[in-house]
Amino acid sequence: MADTKKKILIVEDERKISQVVQVNLMMAGYDCDVASDGEEGLRMALTGVYDLILLDLMLPKRDGFSVCKEVRKTLDTPIIMVTAKEEADDKVMGLEIGADDYVTKPFSIKVLLARIKANIRRFSGEVVERVAPEVNEDKIVIRELVIDNKNFRVSKGGREIELSNKEYELLYFLASHVGEVFEREELLGKVWGYDNYYGAMRTVDVTMSRLRAKIEDKPAEPEYIITKRSKGYYIPK
Numbered sequence: 001m002a003d004t005k006k007k008i009l010i011v012e013d014e015r016k017i018s019q020v021v022q023v024n025l026m027m028a029g030y031d032c033d034v035a036s037d038g039e040e041g042l043r044m045a046l047t048g049v050y051d052l053i054l055l056d057l058m059l060p061k062r063d064g065f066s067v068c069k070e071v072r073k074t075l076d077t078p079i080i081m082v083t084a085k086e087e088a089d090d091k092v093m094g095l096e097i098g099a100d101d102y103v104t105k106p107f108s109i110k111v112l113l114a115r116i117k118a119n120i121r122r123f124s125g126e127v128v129e130r131v132a133p134e135v136n137e138d139k140i141v142i143r144e145l146v147i148d149n150k151n152f153r154v155s156k157g158g159r160e161i162e163l164s165n166k167e168y169e170l171l172y173f174l175a176s177h178v179g180e181v182f183e184r185e186e187l188l189g190k191v192w193g194y195d196n197y198y199g200a201m202r203t204v205d206v207t208m209s210r211l212r213a214k215i216e217d218k219p220a221e222p223e224y225i226i227t228k229r230s231k232g233y234y235i236p237k
């Protein structure tokens with residue numbers, strides 16, 4: 001249906017890449033706009049209405065980090081950062097400044113489409129099948145922490161805590177399985193909704209550290225979400 005087409009902004013200075021991506025996204029049923037430098041990308045991101053932004057890191061005029069930071073001041077549109085292999089360390093930084101995900105060049109279109117789909121689905125609040133049957137409680141209380149799943153709110157000691165979508169879903173997932181330990185691979189599948197892609201484990205770690213910074217008194221000595229050495233994460237009973 002034409003009126004429900006999702007719209008994606010591709011910010012990429014290499015025309016060959018942006019063309020291949022654009023053609024493939026359009027064949028997959030998306031609408032696309034392309035910006036070829038960081039300034040143009042930022043302007044389009046702020047003035048257009050997009051369901052997702054695919055953001056290259058190395059761009060003329062303004063790099064992907066800067067664009068991401070600026071966009072995040074006003075919008076929470078999902079952003080997938082595109083980095084070259086040699087920029088691997090930059091991925092983590094990208095996630096820390098507010099990107100939702102990343103892919104590494106050269107990427108396969110299949111992987112890219114899966115990531116795009118998962119990020120849009122998550123953002124639009126559509127239920128992820130694998131998670132749905134297990135998580136349907138309206139309210140979970142763990143000591144000071146109250147997770148109100150009707151209104152998607154979290155508070156601690158009566159004070160509201162602002163969480164991103166993924167931080168919320170990660171917390172909610174663990175909280176609805178108190179006492180169970182989950183490996184990062186499992187969390188990636190359950191919470192992010194995609195299968196184990198190489199390198200994506202860092203996504204779990206980064207989101208976890210942001211979540212802990214918000215809900216724990218001392219994030220280095222967490223009381224709510226515990227790391228079980230070489231096993232995974234859990235919320236104790």
Ligand code: CA
Pocket residue numbers: 012013014056057058059
């Ligand atoms: Ca580039």
